[in-house]
Amino acid sequence: MGRRTPLTTNRLISLLALVGLAACGGGGGGGGGFTGDPGGGWTPGVFLDASTFAARCAAPRSGINPATGSPFPDVQGTTLDENNFLRSYSDNTYLWYDEITDRDPGLFATPEYFDLLKTEATTASGQPKDKFHFTFPSDEWFQLSQSGISAGYGAEWVFLSGVLPGEVVVAFTEPNSPATANGLARGAEVLFADGVELINLNTQAAFDTVIAALFPSQADETHDFTVRDLGGTQRNVSMTSANVTSTPVQNVVGIPTPTGAVVGYVHFNAHIATAESGLITAVNDLLAMGISDLVVDLRYNGGGFLDIASEFAYMIAGAGPTAGQIFENLVFNDKHPTTNPVTGVALSPTPFHTTTQNFSAPPGQPLPTLDLPRVFVLTGPNTCSASESIMNSLEGVDVEVIQIGSTTCGKPYGFFATDNCGTTYFTIQFKGENNKGFGDYTDGFSATNQTDPKGTVVPGCSVADDFTHALGDPAERRLAAALAYRENPTCPAPSGLAPPGVFKTSAGSDLSAVDGYAPKSAWHQNRIIRR
Amino acid sequence: MRSVSIMTVVGAVVFLSACKTDDVRQDVPAQIIDPTPESRAELLHVVSSTLGGRAVTIADDALTEDSLLIIEPKHLTGRDLGKPDHFRLVLSDSRCVLVHEESNARIGLTETSCAAE
Incomplete structure (x- = not known):
């Protein structure tokens, strides 16, 4: 079978496993016996266009595709067709297509074959270079919800x-x-x-x-x-x-300090649509408090809409350092230097948005700004994707980012969900680079004193999560470290987690100093398994 | 070329029709009052149908405190480039009408009571 993700933490992923098992059972077994390849036999290094094989399914669907509102395009095909689609699609769009070992698509069941269509390289910390290669049943993936x-x-x-x-x-x-x-x-x-x-x-x-x-x-x-x-x-x-x-922006408070200055704190936990208006309200509240520093708690924020990250980065930094600068530049593989290969749209950098982008606030409204030269960010292994973009984009325009917490997840990457024959595939297709062209933080961001192995180093302190205090409580370990660092830039002994994904294995945790996985986003859910 | 011309004509007719109706309509943002199982089911059906029949989760109190209903993917990938869909509930000639702002589609709600926001 060869499934690398046999069991998961929620029913969606349980369903995925079932689908995977079923596919393995029906895929025709090992090498040989596959027919219907419109491109002929396998020739290593030669790839027909993915459209040649698209929607040629071993088990075609019928009816209306809810993702498009049109009839399913599926026609009768074979497992080999599905594998060939994935092979060609990956060769065209996978960010590291030239690191895929080209294997005979006739020798594998489709889930097993997809698992192999990625780089096998590891990072400096020894983690897989590609940690985000997964699938979802399409009927589950394309579901919608009222925001939050x-x-x-x-x-x-x-x-x-x-x-x-x-x-x-x-x-x-x-x-x-x-x-x-x-x-x-x-x-x-x-x-x-x-x-x-x-x-x-x-x-x-x-x-x-x-x-x-x-x-x-x-x-x-x-x-x-x-x-x-x-x-x-x-x-x-x-x-x-x-x-x-869900309330994506919570606990907006002003914390008085001995010097009389007020430090703002905001817990931002998801880049969903309602976060746009929530962040605007939070920033206006922080402005009214007259804060002189800000602590943004991103420890459970797995990302979401990238435009909201751009808005918030702008609200923190203001127009001074961001005017005319790049929030993030999406970079695809070297076959596609100017055009998004999935959408066909010409590539252009994402700016720091200065106005609302029509998520939950009316479009085109000027965003309030804090105009801060630095920001404290509380992080953990669940700080991911768009959250990391906030950090990276601000560093790209020389706003000082001070990291307090554990190493972030390390996902400067993104993908376009791609359905074929009822399975939606996620294969890394682009990475985000900041204004300085930096986007290589596969091992995450780590505070200066993080014990090895560490990711891209950011000034700050390695501090474990503290479940014994409420978020926003100045006594909470991470927030306390941020407040102390603000007064005197030294750190407590490093206690944060590095690299992400290596957790404690024994019971009886000290809840005042421990990290863990918050399985919120899809790829997070994919990675919680039964031991 | 022929098909393009036909589409252009059809599009123009739809556009003009929309302009004419917009001229006479008085849309007032509205909220649902006294939601019932029937009104909730209707809202769910209308939203899902407008978005191609995709399964949708909506809160029981949707549109009872605000005229705007925001619909986004149930699952986000972490670095998402898309935008959500917006539905605005309006009172239009004393009728409750749900407007899909991205397409300007207008759907009358027959099982729903609403009042100006």
Whole structure:
């Protein structure tokens, strides 16, 4: 079978695994026996256009494609056709197409073949160069939602071991959610879910039970939990899922300092559409507080809409350093220096947006600015993609970025979701470079004193997450380090995580100094497996 | 060439029609009042249909506190270049009408009560 991601943390990914297993079973087995290749046999290094093989499916779909509103283009084809599509598409659009080992597409089931269509190189830290190569069932991927609305309890779970069995704690909660109604707060640990002990589960059934309980697929599901609150109280909670409204910008506060200056703090956890108006409100509030420094908490922000990152970077820095400068330049492989190979649109740099971009605020409105020469950023392994773009873009225009936290995830890359025959493929197609042409932070950003291995070094302090204090509490380990560094640029002993993805493996965590995975975004969800 | 000409004519007719109706309509931003299972189902159906039949998750209280409904992908990849869809609920000649701002499509809601925002 050869699937590298056998099990996952939510039902979407469980479905993916099922699809993968089914594909393996129906793919015709090993080498030989494949027919219907419109391009003839495999010739290493020779690639027909991907359109030659597109929508030629071993199991064609019928009806209307909800992603396009048009009938599915699928026609009867073979596994070999699907593999040839992926082979040609990857050769054309994959960022490191020249690092793919060209293999006979007739020898593999499609999921297995796709797994091989990527670079096998590693980074300086020893991590895979490509950590973001995955698939989704198309009918799941193309679903929509009201901005910020999802089925759940309104609790952001963090997997301290990155896998199950392992400890799971609450990172933060959404206001007016089932989680807050049941008294869950940051630092609460889930001990049992529907009768299964999380740190001792050892069967597939137990794993599935926990995943189903933690990640309800819809509203009005009731599941039973045993939780231990920060104070040590153990209690049983029965929670019913709801369509919860996410608040991407929270805890906007001004923190007075001994010198009389006020330091602003904002917890920004997702680049979703509603974040645009949330950030504008936050910046206006911070302006009213008269802040002289800002701490942006990105530790659980896996990214999202890149234009919102551009807006926020501009709101932090103001017009001075950003006028006429590049927020981010998208770079595709060397076959496509001037045109986006997926959309066909001419490439042009993304500027620092000075006005609203029609996400949740009316388009064209001037954005407020803080005009700060520096910003403190709280980070962790879940700080990813568009969040890293905020850091990188500001560094690109010489705004000082001071990083307090663990190494970020290292994803300067992006892709266009590509459906073929019911599976949506994600293969890295571009990277983002800042105004100075820098975009090589595959190992993430690490604070200066991060223990090796580290990523691209940014001034600041390596500090582990602290679940024993609320976000925005000046006593919380990362925020406290930022406030102290502001007064005197020294650091506590490094405690942050590096590289991302290597988590503790034993139970009994010190919740005041530990990191974990918050499986929010799709690729995050792909990476939580049963140990 | 022939097909282009036909499309141009059709497009012009649609455009002129839209201009004419816009001239006489008085759209007032509105909110849903007293949502019911039927009105929620209608809203879900209209939004999904407008967006090609894709499955959509919408809150039970959608459009009850605001006239704007923003729809985005359920899953984001982290570095997303797209934009969301916007639906505006308006009162138009005493009717509740949902306007898809990206396409200017207008859909009358028959199961929904609304009031000016």
